Amino acid sequence: MMPGGIVYESTLPWDPSRPATTIITCVDGRWYNHVQEFARQHLNAGSRTDFVAVPGGIEPLTLFDLVPKDFNFFRRRIEALVEAHGTSRIVAIAHQDCAWYKSRNIGSFTLDLRARQIRDLRQSAARLREMFRGVTVETYFARFSADEPKRVVFELV
């Protein structure tokens, strides 16, 4: 096969309209389908959203003092996204059992991870609301239910 040769044609039609909602979440693919279903069924965000995923999700927005490079990288991209796409709603979702949070050693050791992730969601949401006056910002925490086999549930934070 020559480079540049078509190897696949999507069966899906192209829809040029832009989604109003941007979801910011972790890259962890185990949660991807649950997050997309949550967006369709609960958020009524339509069948498509813009999607910003980095390990740990919203966490760079809490790093203004600790790791300003990471903060600025994230901020610049969200600003460009909102401006170019006319985003009216940002939904930040953190999840239980997040490898990024488990592996990080910066900050307080005394908070449990869930409390820390919720704190980060709230802090980031405040930052986003300062940055984008006209944009609605919502935050959620996805976790396992108590059932076996596990189910995924979403809490408003």
Ligand SMILES: [Zn+2]
């Ligand atoms: Zn994660």
